[in-house]
Amino acid sequence: MSPVILAARDIDYVYPGNVQALQGLSLDIEQGRKLAVLGPNGSGKTTLLLHLNGTLKPRRGEILLDGRPAAYDRRSLNIWRSRVGLVLQEPDDQLFSASVYQDISFGPLNQGLSAAEARERVRLALAALHIKPLAERATHMLSFGQKKRVAIAGILAMRPEVLILDEPTAGLDAQGVAQLLTVLEEQRRAGATLVFATHDMDLAYTWADVVAVFCDGRVLRQGETVAVLSDRELLQAARLKMPWLLEVAQALGELEQPPRSQEALLELLRQSHSSPVTVQTPLPDPPPQGGRELLQNSYLAYSPSPCGRGLEGGG
Ligand SMILES: Nc1ncnc2c1ncn2[C@@H]1O[C@H](COP(=O)(O)OP(=O)(O)OP(=O)(O)O)[C@@H](O)[C@H]1O
Numbered sequence: 195m196s197p198v199i200l201a202a203r204d205i206d207y208v209y210p211g212n213v214q215a216l217q218g219l220s221l222d223i224e225q226g227r228k229l230a231v232l233g234p235n236g237s238g239k240t241t242l243l244l245h246l247n248g249t250l251k252p253r254r255g256e257i258l259l260d261g262r263p264a265a266y267d268r269r270s271l272n273i274w275r276s277r278v279g280l281v282l283q284e285p286d287d288q289l290f291s292a293s294v295y296q297d298i299s300f301g302p303l304n305q306g307l308s309a310a311e312a313r314e315r316v317r318l319a320l321a322a323l324h325i326k327p328l329a330e331r332a333t334h335m336l337s338f339g340q341k342k343r344v345a346i347a348g349i350l351a352m353r354p355e356v357l358i359l360d361e362p363t364a365g366l367d368a369q370g371v372a373q374l375l376t377v378l379e380e381q382r383r384a385g386a387t388l389v390f391a392t393h394d395m396d397l398a399y400t401w402a403d404v405v406a407v408f409c410d411g412r413v414l415r416q417g418e419t420v421a422v423l424s425d426r427e428l429l430q431a432a433r434l435k436m437p438w439l440l441e442v443a444q445a446l447g448e449l450e451q452p453p454r455s456q457e458a459l460l461e462l463l464r465q466s467h468s469s470p471v472t473v474q475t476p477l478p479d480p481p482p483q484g485g486r487e488l489l490q491n492s493y494l495a496y497s498p499s500p501c502g503r504g505l506e507g508g509g
Pocket residue numbers: 209210211213214215233234235236237238239240241242283
């Protein structure tokens with residue numbers, strides 16, 4: 195197990211109006227790993243993420259940073275937020291500067307970097323999120339997906355050790371999702387820890403190392419992705435759907451090492467089709483004497499393998 199960089203210990207949180215959002219919630223975030231936070235609407239995902247960078251303070255319990263209880267004075271919060279970056283679910287809640295360039299440069303400048311260093315951070319973040327042409331645009335005039343990219347770029351430019359993203363792919367087009375995943379993978383390779391809340395079970399399955407399943411303000415189960423997402427009862431209890439790759443793997447009886455990507459599934463299907471098939475039913479009566487071709491054909495007819503293509507090619 196990797197060291198735990200950030201943890202929630204038995205936290206409760208109650209919003210005004212007596213809405214109990216978290217109750218006795220505990221969660222470990224391991225350094226350098228990708229954690230997906232899953233759960234139905236209103237299960238407390240966003241509320242927990244807001245605790246992980248000190249935006250909210252638990253009513254009971256504590257947040258541990260490097261194993262020590264986090265402090266909430268201004269100086270400690272500044273250091274905390276420099277180390278732990280949070281991309282909010284709604285980009286409108288995050289963007290406040292007039293232009294995209296200003297918004298992305300705010301974090302690095304606030305961290306005390308020089309103007310030249312901040313410019314370089316902004317340049318790299320704009321390139322990573324493929325939004326260079328938006329640099330001089332007014333933030334409030336952008337589309338939802340563009341705002342989302344700018345919000346992510348702003349946090350990325352601060353180079354946090356832990357990057358937390360609330361529904362990062364919601365509202366992004368297919369290319370935007372692929373580009374975001376590439377950026378996040380680069381961050382992880384550079385040593386960052388990634389936490390993301392998502393409703394996309396397929397993304398969580400293919401991408402996360404570990405997952406935490408939330409329900410009613412609690413973590414029902416946290417652990418390795420395949421083990422947790424294979425637990426059908428748990429998913430039902432949390433009103434979540436099993437990822438389609440796992441559904442197929444279970445239907446194929448491939449429970450030990452289910453494929454983690456579409457490519458891996460296709461490879462598995464190719465292999466299973468090219469291996470000899472054990473025929474359980476009795477073979478038909480032998481073909482008429484001298485019918486060599488017929489004999490060949492009748493045995494090939496038992497094989498669903500691509501080797502059957504020999505029939506078409508005449509070889
Ligand atoms: N500002 C608020 N004031 C009062 N109640 C709130 C507030 N924000 C959230 N809640 C309530 O807290 C609970 C948890 O909400 P939260 O936003 O953390 O859920 P979530 O899992 O992120 O949901 P979603 O999947 O819809 O984003 C819900 O019952 C919600 O109605």
